[in-house]
Amino acid sequence: xxxxxxxxxxxxxxxxxxxxxxxxxxxxxxxxxxxxxxxxxxxxxxxxxxxxxxxxxxxxxxxxxxxxxxxxxxxxxxxxxxxxxxxxxxxxxxxxxxxxxxxxxxxxxxxxxxxxxxxxxxxxxxxxxxxxxxxxxxxxxxxxxxxxxxxxxxxxxxxxxxxxxxxxxxxxxxxxxxxxxxxxxxxxxxxxxxxxxxxxxxxxxxxxxxxxxxxxxxxxxxxxxxxxxxxxxxxxxxxxxxxxxxxxxxxxxxxxxxxxxxxxxxxxxxxxxxxxxxxxxxxxxxxxxxxxxxxxxxxxxxxxxxxxxxxxxxxxxxxxxxxxxxxxxxxxxxxxxxxxxxxxxxxxxxxxxxxxxxxxxxxxxxxxxxxxxxxxxxxxxxxxxxxxxxxxxxxxxxxxxxxxxxxxxxxxxxxxxxxxxxxxxxxxxxxxxxxxxxxxxxxxxxxxxxxxxxxxxxxxxxxxxxxxxxxxxxxxxxxxxxxxxxxxxxxxxxxxxxxxxxxxxxxxxxxxxxxxxxxxxxxxxxxxxxxxxxxxxxxxxxxxxxxxxxxxxxxxxxxxxxxxxxxxxxxxxxxxxxxxxxxxxxxxxx
Amino acid sequence: xxxxxxxxxxxxxxxxxxxxxxxxxxxxxxxxxxxxxxxxxxxxxxxxxxxxxxxxxxxxxxxxxxxxxxxxxxxxxxxxxxxxxxxxxxxxxxxxxxxxxxxxxxxxxxxxxxxxxxxxxxxxxxxxxxxxxxxxxxxxxxxxxxxxxxxxxxxxxxxxxxxxxxxxxxxxxxxxxxx
Numbered sequence: 110x111x112x113x114x115x116x117x118x119x120x121x122x123x124x125x126x127x128x129x130x131x132x133x134x135x136x137x138x139x140x141x142x143x144x145x146x147x148x149x150x151x152x153x154x155x156x157x158x159x160x161x162x163x164x165x166x167x168x169x170x171x172x173x174x175x176x177x178x179x180x181x182x183x184x185x186x187x188x189x190x191x192x193x194x195x196x197x198x199x200x201x202x203x204x205x206x207x208x209x210x211x212x213x214x215x216x217x218x219x220x221x222x223x224x225x226x227x228x229x230x231x232x233x234x235x236x237x238x239x240x241x242x243x244x245x246x247x248x249x250x251x252x253x254x255x256x257x258x259x260x261x262x263x264x265x266x267x268x269x270x271x272x273x274x275x276x277x278x279x280x281x282x283x284x285x286x287x288x289x290x291x292x293x294x295x296x297x298x299x300x301x302x303x304x305x306x307x308x309x310x311x312x313x314x315x316x317x318x319x320x321x322x323x324x325x326x327x328x329x330x331x332x333x334x335x336x337x338x339x340x341x342x343x344x345x346x347x348x349x350x351x352x353x354x355x356x357x358x359x360x361x362x363x364x365x366x367x368x369x370x371x372x373x374x375x376x377x378x379x380x381x382x383x384x385x386x387x388x389x390x391x392x393x394x395x396x397x398x399x400x401x402x403x404x405x406x407x408x409x410x411x412x413x414x415x416x417x418x419x420x421x422x423x424x425x426x427x428x429x430x431x432x433x434x435x436x437x438x439x440x441x442x443x444x445x446x447x448x449x450x451x452x453x454x455x456x457x458x459x460x461x462x463x464x465x466x467x468x469x470x471x472x473x474x475x476x477x478x479x480x481x482x483x484x485x486x487x488x489x490x491x492x493x494x495x496x497x498x499x500x501x502x503x504x505x506x507x508x509x510x511x512x513x514x515x516x517x518x519x520x521x522x523x524x525x526x527x528x529x530x531x532x533x534x535x536x537x538x539x540x541x542x543x544x545x546x547x548x549x550x551x552x553x554x555x556x557x558x559x560x561x562x563x564x565x566x567x568x569x570x571x572x573x574x575x576x577x578x579x580x581x582x583x584x585x586x587x588x589x590x591x592x593x594x595x596x597x598x599x600x601x602x603x604x605x606x607x608x609x610x611x612x613x614x615x616x617x618x619x620x621x622x623x624x625x626x627x628x629x630x631x632x633x634x635x636x637x638x639x640x641x642x643x644x645x646x647x648x649x650x651x652x653x654x655x656x657x658x659x660x661x662x663x664x665x666x667x668x669x670x671x672x673x674x675x676x677x678x679x680x681x682x683x684x685x686x687x688x689x690x691x692x693x694x695x696x697x698x699x
Numbered sequence: 700x701x702x703x704x705x706x707x708x709x710x711x712x713x714x715x716x717x718x719x720x721x722x723x724x725x726x727x728x729x730x731x732x733x734x735x736x737x738x739x740x741x742x743x744x745x746x747x748x749x750x751x752x753x754x755x756x757x758x759x760x761x762x763x764x765x766x767x768x769x770x771x772x773x774x775x776x777x778x779x780x781x782x783x784x785x786x787x788x789x790x791x792x793x794x795x796x797x798x799x800x801x802x803x804x805x806x807x808x809x810x811x812x813x814x815x816x817x818x819x820x821x822x823x824x825x826x827x828x829x830x831x832x833x834x835x836x837x838x839x840x841x842x843x844x845x846x847x848x849x850x851x852x853x854x855x856x857x858x859x860x861x862x863x864x865x866x867x868x869x870x871x872x873x874x875x876x877x878x
Contacts, residue, residue, distance in 0.1 A: 230797070230835015233806055301796070545793065550837055552796030552806065 130527035140355040141640025143189045144243040146285035147519060150372040151436040154521035156638045157189035159599040160488045160646035161699060166602050166614040166623035169697045172647060173214055177692040182633050182655015184517060185240030186287060189639035193217060196694060200229055200236035200253045206265060210642045218265030225254035225276060233280045233301040234657035244288035244313060251282035257295050257311060269316030277550050282303050284367045289379060289409050292319055296366020300384030300429060303553030306364035308381055308654055312411060315655060318413040324364035324383045324400045326350045336413045340466040344417055347536050353397040361547045362394065362574060363387035364401040368431025369519055376464055377409040380449060382431035389541035390555035391425035392500040398423055402430045404451060406466065416466035421455050425498040426479060427511035428455040433519045436463055441577045450576045452520055453529050454513025457483060460576045472579030473531050475514035479507055498540045510560040510588055512658060519635055521595035526617050528605045529574040532591035535563035543554065562679040571605055573620060583620035589681055592658045594635030604648055606632025606656065609687035612650050628652035630691025645698050651691040771822035775853045785854025788847055802858040810858040819859065824852045
C-alpha cells in the first residue's frame with residue numbers, strides 16, 4: 110500500500126494542501142521497527158505502516174499492557190528492534206527489553222543503572238526521560254544524574270557509562286540521544302539552574318567524548334569558526350556568546366539542550382534548539398544573550414556551528430527554543446525547498462531553509478499577544494511593549510504562557526497529506542520578575558508566573574498545520590494542554606494522547622476522532638507503531654502523567670492549592686478528578 | 700552510646716560559623732534586618748538523635764530508654780519577626796523556586812499539604828535544612844548560620860495546613876470542549 114518515505118502527496122480535505130512534500134530522511138531500519146526516538150533523523154514521527162485506517166480504527170483494542178514500576182512523568186517513547194521492545198523509565202531510569210515474539214511478552218532483561226538520587230531535586234520539571242536510541246546492537250540513553258550509558262541490546266549488560274553533566278551545578282539529562290555516524294549526540298538540561306548549556310558527541314563504541322560545544326561563551330567554546338554563515342547580518346561578529354551578555358553573566362546563562370535532535374545526512378548537519386536564558390529576570394542579562402532560545406545547525410562530524418538563528422533574542426518569557434526541528438522538503442511558492450519546520454514555545458511556527466537558516470515564513474499557531482509578527486528581513490519578532498517583563502513589575506495576561514504554544518510534546522508530519530500534526534497548549538500567564546542570586550545547585554530563576562487558560566475556554570488543541578502557507582487546517586480542542594506527542598501513519602490515521610488520559614486515533618485529513626480509549630494515567634508520552642511477529646500493526650503509548658505540566662500530580666502535591674508558580678487550581682482545573690499518577694505501557698491493535 | 704551512632708543532628712560536627720560564601724550580598728542585606736547574635740543555634744549537642752528522641756515509638760520494645768530526653772525547641776517558634784526574616788531568607792537562598800511560592804510545591808515538595816517526607820517537627824525540619832536530604836535538598840549547615848536555619852524552620856512550618864485526607868470531587872465540573 111505504501112511506497113515508503115517518498116509517499117505520494119495528497120491534498121488535505123478542502124484545503125488544496127501542499128503537494129510533493131516529502132520527508133528528507135527515510136525511516137531508520139525496517140518500516141515495522143522504531144529504532145530512533147522520532148522514528149527517523151528527520152523527526153517526522155511518520156510510519157509507512159498502513160493496516161490501521163480511518164475505516165477500521167474504531168475496532169482498535171488493547172493487546173497487552175506493562176507496568177514500568179515508576180510513578181512519574183512518562184515522556185518519551187519505547188523503541189522496537191528485532192521483535193524486542195525497549196522501554197526506559199523516568200528516574201531511576203530503569204530499562205526493560207520486552208520479548209514481543211513470545212506470548213505474554215516476557216522480559217529478556219532489566220537494567221538498573223547507578224544513578225544518583227540527588228538528581229531528583231535538581232531536575233526542574235519532573236524526573237522525566239525522553240527515550241533511548243538504538244544503533245549497532247546497543248541501546249543508548251541518558252541518566253537524570255548526568256551520565257550517558259550504552260547497554261548491550263541482546264544481554265542488558267552495560268557497555269559503558271560516561272559522566273557528561275555536573276549535578277552539583279544543576280546539570281541533569283532528560284533528552285533522548287541520537288546516533289550519527291558512530292557518535293552518540295547528547296545535551297544537558299538545567300536552564301532553570303544557571304547551567305552553561307552544551308551539546309556533545311560520544312564515541313558509540315567506547316563512550317569517549319569526541320567533541321563538546323557550548324552554546325554560550327567565546328567562539329572557541331561555541332565551535333564558531335570559518336564554517337559559520339549566519340543568514341542575518343545582526344547574527345555576525347566575534348565572540349557573540351560573550352559580547353551579547355553583561356559581564357560574566359554568560360557563565361550562568363542557560364542555553365541548555367534538553368529537546369529533540371535531528372540530522373540531515375545529505376547536508377551533514379545536526380540541528381538542535383537551546384533553552385531559555387537564565388535567569389528569567391531579563392534585567393540581570395541585558396543584550397541578545399546568544400545563543401540561548403536559538404536553533405543551531407552544527408557539522409555532523411565536528412560539532413562546528415554552520416548556521417545559527419536566535420528564535421527569541423533576549424527572551425523574557427521563558428520561551429525555550431528546544432522543540433523539535435522537522436526536516437522535510439516542501440513546495441513553497443512553486444519551488445521545492447529544503448525546509449526545517451519548528452513550532453516554538455513563543456507561539457510562532459517557523460518554516461525555514463535548513464541549508465541556510467533563512468526564515469521563509471513564521472505564523473502564530475496558537476493564540477498569542479506578546480508579538481505582532483516576525484520581521485522576515487531580520488527574522489526577529491516585533492515585541493509588544495506592554496508585554497515585556499521586567500524586575501518587580503507585574504505584567505498580566507501574556508500569551509502563550511511560559512509553557513509555550515507547544516512544549517516538548519513532538520509534532521508529526523505525513524508526506525501523504527503534507528500536513529504537520531501538532532499538540533499545542535493554550536495558556537496565558539501573569540509574570541513578575543525578581544532579583545535572584547546564583548547559588549550553585551539551586552534554581553536560578555528569579556520570577557513567578559502563575560498560569561491560566563487562554564482565550565476560548567480550552568487549554569490545549571491538537572491541530573493540523575500547513576507549513577507551506579502557515580495556516581491551521583483543522584483542530585481538536587482539549588480541556589487540558591496536549592502534553593503528549595503525535596504519530597502519523599500511512600494508513601491515514603494520526604494518534605495522540607491527552608493529559609486527562611484519553612488515547613485517540615484521528616483521521617489525518619479531516620481531524621475526525623475515529624476511536625478513543627481511557628488509559629490508566631494522563632498521557633505525556635509519544636505514540637509509536639510497529640509490526641509484531643504476527644505481522645499485525647501495533648500502536649504503543651506510555652500512560653504516566655507528569656513532566657512540567659503534570660508535575661503537581663506526579664509529585665503528589667495536594668489538589669487545587671491556591672498558590673503555586675504553576676498552580677493546578679487555575680492551570681489544570683479539576684485534573685485530579687480525571688486521572689492519577691501512573692507508569693504503564695499500553696499496546697493496541699485491530 | 701547506641702544513640703551516638705545515629706548522630707544526625709544539627710551542630711554535631713560543625714560550629715555556628717554563619718559563613719556564606721555564596722550570594723553574600725543578598726544574604727547580608729537580609730541578615731541586617733535581624734542581627735545574628737543569638738546563641739539559639741547551640742541548643743543541640745553532639746550525640747543527639749532527633750529521630751529517636753522525637754519518635755519513641757520507633758524504639759524496639761524493651762529498648763533501654765533511660766536517656767535524658769532533650770526537648771528540641773525552635774527558639775523562634777511563634778516569633779512573627781523571625782518568621783518574617785525566614786520568609787526573606789526563603790527567597791534569598793532560592794528555596795522559593797524549588798518549593799514553590801509560599802511553599803506550595805514545585806521541583807521540591809510542598810510545605811502546605813501537611814505531609815512531611817522527613818518529619819515536620821521543628822527539629823526534623825531543622826535537620827532537613829542543615830544536612831540536606833538524599834532527594835536533592837542541598838545541605839545548608841555550615842553555609843548559613845544555625846540562627847538562619849531556625850528562622851527558615853519557623854517560616855516553613857508556618858505555611859503548613861492540615862493534611863487533606865479526603866478530596867471529594869463530586870458536584871464539580873470542568874468546562875470540557877471539543878469532543
